[in-house]
Amino acid sequence: MAIEFLDPTHENAFGGFELAPRLASLQGAVIAIVSNGKRGTIPFFDALEGAFKTQFAVGEVVRITKGNYSTPVEAERLNDAERWQALVSGVGD
Amino acid sequence: MTAHNFNASLHSASDLQSAQEWFHERKLTDGLPVVPPTPELVGQCLDYALLPADHLIGIEPVRERAITAEKVAINAVLAGCLPPHFPLVVTAITAMLQEPFVMHGATSSTGGCGILMVINGPARTELKMDATFNALGPGDRATTAIGRAVRLVLYNLLDVRPGEADRSTLGHPGKLSYCLAEDEENTPWKPLAEERGVPQYASAVTVMAAGAPRQIMNEWTTEPAEILDTFIAEIKASMLHYSIWAGNYAIVLPPQLRAHFDAAGWSKADVRDYVFEHAKVHRHEWAACGKGAVVANKGDREYRALVSPDHLLVVAAGGPAGGFGAVIPPWLGKTSQAVTVAVGACVDCEI
Numbered sequence: 313m314a315i316e317f318l319d320p321t322h323e324n325a326f327g328g329f330e331l332a333p334r335l336a337s338l339q340g341a342v343i344a345i346v347s348n349g350k351r352g353t354i355p356f357f358d359a360l361e362g363a364f365k366t367q368f369a370v371g372e373v374v375r376i377t378k379g380n381y382s383t384p385v386e387a388e389r390l391n392d393a394e395r396w397q398a399l400v401s402g403v404g405d
Numbered sequence: 406m407t408a409h410n411f412n413a414s415l416h417s418a419s420d421l422q423s424a425q426e427w428f429h430e431r432k433l434t435d436g437l438p439v440v441p442p443t444p445e446l447v448g449q450c451l452d453y454a455l456l457p458a459d460h461l462i463g464i465e466p467v468r469e470r471a472i473t474a475e476k477v478a479i480n481a482v483l484a485g486c487l488p489p490h491f492p493l494v495v496t497a498i499t500a501m502l503q504e505p506f507v508m509h510g511a512t513s514s515t516g517g518c519g520i521l522m523v524i525n526g527p528a529r530t531e532l533k534m535d536a537t538f539n540a541l542g543p544g545d546r547a548t549t550a551i552g553r554a555v556r557l558v559l560y561n562l563l564d565v566r567p568g569e570a571d572r573s574t575l576g577h578p579g580k581l582s583y584c585l586a587e588d589e590e591n592t593p594w595k596p597l598a599e600e601r602g603v604p605q606y607a608s609a610v611t612v613m614a615a616g617a618p619r620q621i622m623n624e625w626t627t628e629p630a631e632i633l634d635t636f637i638a639e640i641k642a643s644m645l646h647y648s649i650w651a652g653n654y655a656i657v658l659p660p661q662l663r664a665h666f667d668a669a670g671w672s673k674a675d676v677r678d679y680v681f682e683h684a685k686v687h688r689h690e691w692a693a694c695g696k697g698a699v700v701a702n703k704g705d706r707e708y709r710a711l712v713s714p715d716h717l718l719v720v721a722a723g724g725p726a727g728g729f730g731a732v733i734p735p736w737l738g739k740t741s742q743a744v745t746v747a748v749g750a751c752v753d754c755e756i
Contacts, residue, residue: 315424317441318413320433320479320561322470325412382510382740384466405515 332398338368341397345373346389348381353404360400409448409458411475433561434483435553435581442482450478453488454495462495463502465563467509472498476562477554483561484554489532490547494554496610496748497522501555505742511614512565516648517573518736520555521615521655522584523720524548525598526608528748534586540722541585541618541657541731552582577617585657585722592663592721594673600719601745613653613718613743614736619643624728627665632730633679639732640684640710645694649686650738651712656680657731659723677714684710712739 335341343364347353357375364370374396378385381403393399418424424441428434440446451458451474458475465472474495481494501508501520511518524534532547543549559565567573573580589596598609619642623635636656656676658666666676689704691697711717716739723729735741 314417314419315421315441315443316415316417317424317443318411318447318475318479319416320413320428320442320476320483320557322476322562322564323414325471380507380510380740382467382507382514383504 335398338364338370338398340369340371342372342374342395343370344376344393344396344399346376346378346385346399346401348403349378350381350404353402356404357402360402406445406448407452409444409451409475411444411447411458412473413475413479415444428483432566433557435556435560437553437581439483440485442479446482447475447478449488450481450486450491451475454492456495462498465502465508466504468563470563472502472558472562477558480557480561481550481554484557485546485550486554487546487550490551490554492748493524493528493532493547493551493608493610494558496746496750497551497555497612498558499750500610500612500744500746503744503746506612506614506744507741511736511741512559512563513570513572514736515572515574516616516736517576517580518614518616519577519579519583520552520559521579521613521733522552522555523597523611523613523655523718524551524584524586524608525589525596525603525611526606526748528608529586529589536586536588536722537591537660538724540588540659540724548584548586549582552584555584556580556582579615579617583615585720588660588721588723591660593667594663594719594721597718597720598745598747600673603745603747608748609745610748611718611743611745613655613733614741615655616643616647616734616736618657618731618733621730621732622728623730624661627668629666629669629671629676630679632662632665633676634683636730636732637680637684640680640734641686643732643734644684644686644708644710645690645696647734648737649688649691649708651709651716652735652738652740653716653718653743654680654684654710654735655718655720655733657720657722657733659727659729660725661728662730663721673719674714676719677717680717681709681711681714718743
């Protein structure tokens, strides 16, 4: 006998996550990097910051570290966001 | 039964076996067989809890996913829950969605913790939960199904599957189901939920991001302090072998050990105070277990297992014979904190 049943998954019934528009150039831009706060992010983002500056002529890199690596970044840490042209959010362990 | 307007897609299979394979092929189950969540069974769960299908239980903050009663009910049926089990599943998910629990981290970390659920109140007896023999193992239908339902909610609504959002290196068997009823009938101690602010006689669920239980045994003393010293030795071992950071610990005491505390007049508060005072290690002790590289110049620094006495969850459970107890360590210090919610409580309602 045929059985009908309901789908247990989220069925992608949510939104809000789309790729941000690409920047035409990073030259002179202000780029923020948000770390999840784990130690492994430090050398990784140090290298990324160096690459931004030396290879892409980024004007300024703003480093932000979350208070808790398992929760979204605190709103107050984004107060200055209007000044940034891009933000890189990364995790490390 | 109320006519529900379900948002979930409706699928069909030619027979029960085909339905099983439908779920296994899509990794929508934990590896065990499931109960196909028919609209009728899901509707019965919602009716029992008096919840409309689109009732918002909460929003997972990291991925901003809405968790609705309908989808939780579907997964509860999938796990084998009966309608009377469903309110406890809703309560557990509600508790996990509270900010101090840090749901995303607790369910996705390489640390591989499970969701320990402690049930208090009349729901335990109404649902025939067994808080005695094999209390932390498989037993009654309700605790097993409720614990599994929470896992399947994580699987299917938040993609917390191994290798997807679940990044556990090892995990542990409690990730199938980790639900425990407290043995309130056989102890003068206050139930855990009541100690954590839930009114007497209300049913409640306490959730804790927890490692696997570590069993202890001490049948050679009647002194409460000596019995607790055994628990404390296990807590200290966890601090040295796993994580040194203070957080919630749970300890489970069976009747044979509890009798000595009762005879000596020790309350749960006395237990918590003693453990808080004595469960501590020094950083230099790491050197004896292979972690000398991170002792550095902080060897004399003292670390407590508990932030405060209230961070110890004392649970009465276990079979009548045997001086066995369990220490259940936290996932990772105080990153996630245990949360207790009464069944039927609306934690976000405006009065």
